[in-house]
Amino acid sequence: ETGVTQTPRHLVMGMTNKKSLKCEQHLGHNAMYWYKQSAKKPLELMFVYNFKEQTENNSVPSRFSPECPNSSHLFLHLHTLQPEDSALYLCASSQGQSSNQPQHFGDGTRLSIL
Amino acid sequence: AQTVTQSQPEMSVQEAETVTLSCTYDTSESDYYLFWYKQPPSRQMILVIRQEAYKQQNATENRFSVNFQKAAKSFSLKISDSQLGDAAMYFCAYKGSNYQLIWGAGTKLIIKP
Numbered sequence: 450e451t452g453v454t455q456t457p458r459h460l461v462m463g464m465t466n467k468k469s470l471k472c473e474q475h476l477g478h479n480a481m482y483w484y485k486q487s488a489k490k491p492l493e494l495m496f497v498y499n500f501k502e503q504t505e506n507n508s509v510p511s512r513f514s515p516e517c518p519n520s521s522h523l524f525l526h527l528h529t530l531q532p533e534d535s536a537l538y539l540c541a542s543s544q545g546q547s548s549n550q551p552q553h554f555g556d557g558t559r560l561s562i563l
Numbered sequence: 564a565q566t567v568t569q570s571q572p573e574m575s576v577q578e579a580e581t582v583t584l585s586c587t588y589d590t591s592e593s594d595y596y597l598f599w600y601k602q603p604p605s606r607q608m609i610l611v612i613r614q615e616a617y618k619q620q621n622a623t624e625n626r627f628s629v630n631f632q633k634a635a636k637s638f639s640l641k642i643s644d645s646q647l648g649d650a651a652m653y654f655c656a657y658k659g660s661n662y663q664l665i666w667g668a669g670t671k672l673i674i675k676p
Contacts, residue, residue: 489572489668489669490668491567491654491665491666491667491668491669492654492664492666494663494664497663505663537606539606539608541608546662547662549596549613549615551598551610551613552608552610552664553610554600554607554608554609555607556605556606556607557606557607559606
């Protein structure tokens with residue numbers, strides 16, 4: 450079992466659907482992250498939570514809504530998505546946000562918008 | 564703003580040979596961290612090696628080592644004795660005072676048997 454688990458692994462949805470991505474970390478970390486990975490582009494940081502408090506929102510459209518109920522769980526609620534939102538969504542966690550702490554990643558959710 | 568550039572979209576190497584992946588970055592900070600991550604087809608991003616900018620000694624992890632040139636803002640990854648399992652996308656990343664990882668676009672490494 451990996452330290453960071455993401456479900457579902459694949460998700461296909463229409464533009465009018467509402468769905469949620471789930472991330473759970475078993476590493477005792479207190480910081481969690483959502484990234485968007487599109488083909489041939491650098492990873493884009495979307496949201497950061499530190500001790501359940503959102504510390505970063507990198508100009509992400511409101512159709513993406515994060516939720517962090519505790520330090521081990523992170524959700525990304527999706528609604529009214531656009532075709533350009535199709536990508537791999539990666540969750541990561543780390544022991545704090547300080548510079549020397551590496552981030553540990555899940556396997557990602559491959560999202561396809563019809 | 565900081566940027567990270569990986570100029571090689573794809574590299575190939577013969578199994579058991581050595582390959583070097585390049586990474587350059589731009590920053591005005593003096594204290595920061597640099598990372599190399601590997602992403603195999605399984606999609607999980609795995610930390611390969613990290614370097615602290617204040618350390619002059621190049622980091623080494625078994626067959627993986629870096630050539631850190633702070634003045635040139637260069638951070639290349641050398642993989643010795645390449646193995647089939649090394650085939651993956653390799654990403655260089657920078658982490659500075661704002662604690663956010665800045666990523667390069669990646670290099671696809673192909674291992675020829």
